[in-house]
Amino acid sequence: MSSPPSNGPNPSSSDAADPPDHLSSDTERDPQTSSRDAIDDRPDESASASIEEANDAGDADDSDGREPATLGALQEPQRLHPLTLLQRFLASLPALVLLLLPVLMNPSSENVFYLFMTAAFGLIALPSILLQYYRFSYRLTEKQIIIQSGVFNRQHRSIPIERVQNVQIEQNLLARIADIAKVKIETAGSSGTEGVLEYVSLKEAHRIRHAIRSFQRETVGETAPMVTPDIDTEDGAGEVAAEEISDEAEILFQMPLQRVLLSGMFRFSLIYIAVVFSVFQFFEPDTLLNYVLASRSQFQAIVDAVYASPFFAAVMTVMFAALFGWLTGIAINLNRYYGFHLWLEGDKLRKRHGLFTVTEGTIPLKKVQALILHTNPLMEAFGWFALEAQTIGLNVDEQGHRVIVPFAQLDQVRQIGKRVRDFDLQEPFERVSPLTIRRSFVRYLVGLSVIVVPAAYFWPPDWLAPMGVALPYWAYALTPLLLLWAYLQYTHHGYAVDDEALYVRRGVIGRYIWILPTEKHHVFYTRASVFQRRLGLKSFFVDTAGAASFAYPEVIDVPENTADKALDQLDDQFHTLYENRIRAATGSADTRLSADERPQLPDDAHSTWADE
Amino acid sequence: METDSPPPETTSSDNLRSLEPSMRTVWAIKRGVFVAFVSFAVFFYDLAHLFGTSALPFGTLTGIVVVLGTAYALFWPRLLYRSWGFSIRSEEIYIEHGVLNHVRTVVPLRRIQHLDVSQDLLEREFSLGRLVVHTAGSRSSDVVIPGLNLKEAERIRDRVKQFILEDPLMEDPV
Numbered sequence: 001m002s003s004p005p006s007n008g009p010n011p012s013s014s015d016a017a018d019p020p021d022h023l024s025s026d027t028e029r030d031p032q033t034s035s036r037d038a039i040d041d042r043p044d045e046s047a048s049a050s051i052e053e054a055n056d057a058g059d060a061d062d063s064d065g066r067e068p069a070t071l072g073a074l075q076e077p078q079r080l081h082p083l084t085l086l087q088r089f090l091a092s093l094p095a096l097v098l099l100l101l102p103v104l105m106n107p108s109s110e111n112v113f114y115l116f117m118t119a120a121f122g123l124i125a126l127p128s129i130l131l132q133y134y135r136f137s138y139r140l141t142e143k144q145i146i147i148q149s150g151v152f153n154r155q156h157r158s159i160p161i162e163r164v165q166n167v168q169i170e171q172n173l174l175a176r177i178a179d180i181a182k183v184k185i186e187t188a189g190s191s192g193t194e195g196v197l198e199y200v201s202l203k204e205a206h207r208i209r210h211a212i213r214s215f216q217r218e219t220v221g222e223t224a225p226m227v228t229p230d231i232d233t234e235d236g237a238g239e240v241a242a243e244e245i246s247d248e249a250e251i252l253f254q255m256p257l258q259r260v261l262l263s264g265m266f267r268f269s270l271i272y273i274a275v276v277f278s279v280f281q282f283f284e285p286d287t288l289l290n291y292v293l294a295s296r297s298q299f300q301a302i303v304d305a306v307y308a309s310p311f312f313a314a315v316m317t318v319m320f321a322a323l324f325g326w327l328t329g330i331a332i333n334l335n336r337y338y339g340f341h342l343w344l345e346g347d348k349l350r351k352r353h354g355l356f357t358v359t360e361g362t363i364p365l366k367k368v369q370a371l372i373l374h375t376n377p378l379m380e381a382f383g384w385f386a387l388e389a390q391t392i393g394l395n396v397d398e399q400g401h402r403v404i405v406p407f408a409q410l411d412q413v414r415q416i417g418k419r420v421r422d423f424d425l426q427e428p429f430e431r432v433s434p435l436t437i438r439r440s441f442v443r444y445l446v447g448l449s450v451i452v453v454p455a456a457y458f459w460p461p462d463w464l465a466p467m468g469v470a471l472p473y474w475a476y477a478l479t480p481l482l483l484l485w486a487y488l489q490y491t492h493h494g495y496a497v498d499d500e501a502l503y504v505r506r507g508v509i510g511r512y513i514w515i516l517p518t519e520k521h522h523v524f525y526t527r528a529s530v531f532q533r534r535l536g537l538k539s540f541f542v543d544t545a546g547a548a549s550f551a552y553p554e555v556i557d558v559p560e561n562t563a564d565k566a567l568d569q570l571d572d573q574f575h576t577l578y579e580n581r582i583r584a585a586t587g588s589a590d591t592r593l594s595a596d597e598r599p600q601l602p603d604d605a606h607s608t609w610a611d612e
Numbered sequence: 613m614e615t616d617s618p619p620p621e622t623t624s625s626d627n628l629r630s631l632e633p634s635m636r637t638v639w640a641i642k643r644g645v646f647v648a649f650v651s652f653a654v655f656f657y658d659l660a661h662l663f664g665t666s667a668l669p670f671g672t673l674t675g676i677v678v679v680l681g682t683a684y685a686l687f688w689p690r691l692l693y694r695s696w697g698f699s700i701r702s703e704e705i706y707i708e709h710g711v712l713n714h715v716r717t718v719v720p721l722r723r724i725q726h727l728d729v730s731q732d733l734l735e736r737e738f739s740l741g742r743l744v745v746h747t748a749g750s751r752s753s754d755v756v757i758p759g760l761n762l763k764e765a766e767r768i769r770d771r772v773k774q775f776i777l778e779d780p781l782m783e784d785p786v
Contacts, residue, residue: 392750521720522719522723522747522749523717523719523723523747523755524717524718525715525716525717525718526714526715527713527714527716528713528714529712529713529714530713533714541751543747543749543750543751544749544750545749545750546750547749547750547751548750549750549751567718571718575704578781582780582781585781590780591778591780592775592779
């Protein structure tokens with residue numbers, strides 16, 4: 001652990017009142033300066049003064065001459081690209097249009113209010129864009145990225161460079177035209193993005209990323225292979241070309257247009273429904289209704305058809321919805337993965353993709369916590385898989401973010417996955433106990449009853465009751481489906497343990513296979529509820545950093561002995577792995593665990609500290 | 613004191629240390645306060661329906677809540693206390709707890725990011741401390757051992773801290 005635990009606090013929690021920590025961490029400064037900084041929420045002078053002081057500190061750091069050539073002007077506080085102003089202004093236009101919408105649709109004296117609001121908006125929003133722009137500055141030192149921002153709430157955020165997990169460069173269509181880019185700096189500290197520079201010039205974006213990476217390489221030391229020497233010697237002011245892919249970078253995976261389209265055909269999205277509704281809410285319901293009523297004659301044929309055959313109408317509706325969902329899926333995929341490229345650049349992965357919004361990111365191999373193979377029944381039927389890398393600091397909810405191979409046949413996924421982290425999928429997986437079917441089934445049935453029984457109890461007798469049975473009870477007709485579902489869950493749940501990793505497979509519709517390498521294990525758990533204990537079952541789970549909270553690789557309902565054995569093996573492997581590493585690093589066994597040292601951490605079997 | 617021995621069994625429930633007995637009292641008081649609040653609420657509900665046409669005679673509901681609540685406050689802590697066990701081993705912290713759900717946790721010492729000892733008001737009265745172990749794991753980034761003697765909790769914390777600081781592998785914390 002290279003950094004002491006005290007380095008732990010996440011930088012995101014800084015606000016105006018916090019004394020900026022860059023002073024203490026950059027150099028040893030006298031307490032006077034920091035006390036001066038404590039009142040830094042006053043206007044300009046003190047703020048700029050603190051920036052300058054921090055700057056001095058940064059300069060002091062440089063004196064040891066390890067600074068790479070690319071750093072250059074990045075050490076000065078930098079403003080964002082001026083085009084940011086234009087972009088923010090354009091982004092605020094839809095709100096303006098919305099405010100004016102009633103006036104535009106129905107110009108009358110009653111709508112002066114909206115005009116007034118619009119004027120107020122213009123007077124407040126536009127200057128605030130300017131102010132925000134002028135209050136935002138960022139700079140890099142060897143140890144941290146410092147971002148100062150905020151008009152009323154001043155924020156000083158410093159992100160330790162060694163904690164940076166991923167530097168992502170994003171360009172939407174507008175940004176591409178203007179040749180500017182958004183830089184997202186993600187760390188392990190939180191689940192979201194910690195530092196966002198929106199926008200800087202594309203060249204600057206690459207320079208920032210490059211500087212961060214080279215600092216990281218330096219702190220890691222000589223062990224990291226210097227794969228991109230040509231870039232290192234390159235002068236920052238010169239050609240940090242937009243491409244910046246070094247010759248050594250090996251292309252691991254790319255998707256031609258056909259493949260992107262094909263992959264879209266396996267994705268299904270109903271997002272358009274949300275879009276349609278969100279558009280509708282901007283219209284007056286009455287106006288809409290009047291319009292529909294007025295044009296009823298045009299729809300009369302459809303209405304008649306629906307009355308003639310409701311079943312047919314329902315089928316058609318579903319089919320149209322499905323068709324739309326399918327087309328949306330293709331479109332979304334096309335936008336997201338167009339021109340997908342994945343490179344292996346020495347010790348990091350780099351990917352770039354996107355049609356309208358081009359995203360480019362790097363993930364150091366070391367920071368990959370787990371690999372996830374992801375598929376769905378349709379994709380699996382044709383042998384297609386996606387590969388995701390579980391890292392920390394990335395927003396788990398942001399889809400497609402962690403995907404490193406969006407769509408490929410299993411063999412190819414395996415090959416690429418092995419370059420990231422060696423693994424060996426062991427088919428077939430160990431099954432969990434078949435008792436799990438019963439347990440799930442009972443759980444679903446209880447869940448169903450919790451809804452059905454009260455509903456049936458309060459169901460008025462004169463309401464819908466097909467064949468004399470109150471409608472809620474008809475929900476029990478789903479029982480066979482629940483049983484089927486429980487069975488499918490059982491058949492798709494499995495696990496395997498080998499020398500390298502724990503493999504867990506779960507999911508019926510969204511199917512996942514987690515590959516959890518031993519060295520990334522964090523905490524080992526077993527869990528047994530009352531009901532599980534009665535059946536001699538147990539669930540076990542290995543926690544890794546960055547695991548999602550909703551779908552995580554718990555192995556559910558394994559016979560107690562088997563679970564204990566599997567977890568013991570994983571635990572042993574973990575310790576052996578690290579003992580070997582320590583042996584390799586120091587030439588001897590872990591001295592902290594040697595017989596002499598052991599009283600430091602007594603085994604409870606032999607002594608209790610209470611006895612001392 | 614043994615030399616490099618086979619790794620400790622993670623599943624044996626022998627040789628586990630239990631919490632300080634006064635933890636039962638702390639739990640009982642906390643639950644008692646909670647039950648008292650609920651009882652009062654139910655009592656006022658009963659009072660409000662004193663002159664209504666209620667199916668139950670006055671005070672029945674309150675009575676039920678008080679009886680069940682008292683049992684919960686008095687006996688549950690004992691069960692909970694009995695279910696708790698932990699052991700600090702040469703390479704890991706092992707914890708088991710849970711009355712209905714038995715949870716067993718193994719935290720390798722190497723994986724600990726930092727440790728806290730914390731006390732709340734009540735725990736301070738009984739000079740108890742809880743050891744909070746932070747790991748980088750995501751689903752449960754902190755593992756808690758409550759009901760330790762404060763001194764003892766601090767001693768464990770310092771020892772584990774020493775273990776972490778002496779780590780010969782200078783590598784990424786995660």
